[in-house]
Amino acid sequence: MIHETMPAGVQIKQDMVAAIPRLRAFAVSLCGNPDRADDLVQETLAKALLNIKSFTIGTNLLAWLFTILRNAYYSEFRKRRREVADIDGGLSGMLVSKPNQDDHMEYLDFRQALQKLPPDQREALILIGASGLSYEEAAEICKCAVGTMKSRVSRARTRLAELLQYDPGAGESHSSSVASE
Amino acid sequence: MTPTPSSNPADDSVARSKKRIPNVKDHIGRQLRALYDEVADQPVPDRFMELLNRLDAKSGDE
Numbered sequence: 241m242i243h244e245t246m247p248a249g250v251q252i253k254q255d256m257v258a259a260i261p262r263l264r265a266f267a268v269s270l271c272g273n274p275d276r277a278d279d280l281v282q283e284t285l286a287k288a289l290l291n292i293k294s295f296t297i298g299t300n301l302l303a304w305l306f307t308i309l310r311n312a313y314y315s316e317f318r319k320r321r322r323e324v325a326d327i328d329g330g331l332s333g334m335l336v337s338k339p340n341q342d343d344h345m346e347y348l349d350f351r352q353a354l355q356k357l358p359p360d361q362r363e364a365l366i367l368i369g370a371s372g373l374s375y376e377e378a379a380e381i382c383k384c385a386v387g388t389m390k391s392r393v394s395r396a397r398t399r400l401a402e403l404l405q406y407d408p409g410a411g412e413s414h415s416s417s418v419a420s421e
Numbered sequence: 422m423t424p425t426p427s428s429n430p431a432d433d434s435v436a437r438s439k440k441r442i443p444n445v446k447d448h449i450g451r452q453l454r455a456l457y458d459e460v461a462d463q464p465v466p467d468r469f470m471e472l473l474n475r476l477d478a479k480s481g482d483e
Contacts, residue, residue, distance in 0.1 A: 404440070
């Protein structure tokens with residue numbers, strides 16, 4: 241057989257490199273601070289390499305990495321709950337696009353509101369609404385039932401709409417869930 | 422039923438205090454992806470490549 245297969249380790253490492261942008265995006269959305277986010281990613285990669293034997297080849301590497309990252313986030317979160325995310329100052333260095341003043345204001349408001357959500361709702365919303373994972377994958381990462389994941393996402397949207405004072409207007413089919421307390 | 426555009430700049434704060442968003446779910450989704458994609462589209466910082474190479478060399482052929 242001339243067919244050349246890459247050693248599994250090389251393949252995993254390449255997949256890991258490919259996952260880094262999404263890990264960073266998940267981390268920064270989760271913690272709201274780019275420096276902390278990159279520390280979380282660094283910790284995640286180090287732990288992943290250390291425990292690479294516990295990863296089953298052929299399964300979802302991204303989900304596995306997300307699981308490690310969120311565990312790192314929560315253990316740190318418990319350790320230093322007092323710390324307030326430096327949203328405006330911290331993110332401005334990492335997030336550079338400023339489309340126009342009004343949109344930018346709304347964008348800042350949105351990021352602040354996102355950080356005000358309970359962490360379980362925030363991560364649910366990010367996993368489903370931004371990272372493009374399925375409810376099943378997200379539930380596996382968060383070690384909860386699919387139904388729980390769905391209700392967290394729904395509550396996250398409702399809470400965000402309240403915080404940002406979104407008015408869905410009359411006649412919206414889902415306005416009741418958004419408007420209700 | 423579009424709100425009349427305000428001629429008075431002072432009204433902006435009022436307009437902002439309650440925003441008419443016809444589809445809240447889609448609107449939140451767009452904002453969320455803007456935040457996420459802005460980071461996800463950036464190149465991988467050197468520190469991570471260095472970390473992977475360093476740890477890789479260490480664990481080498483076991």
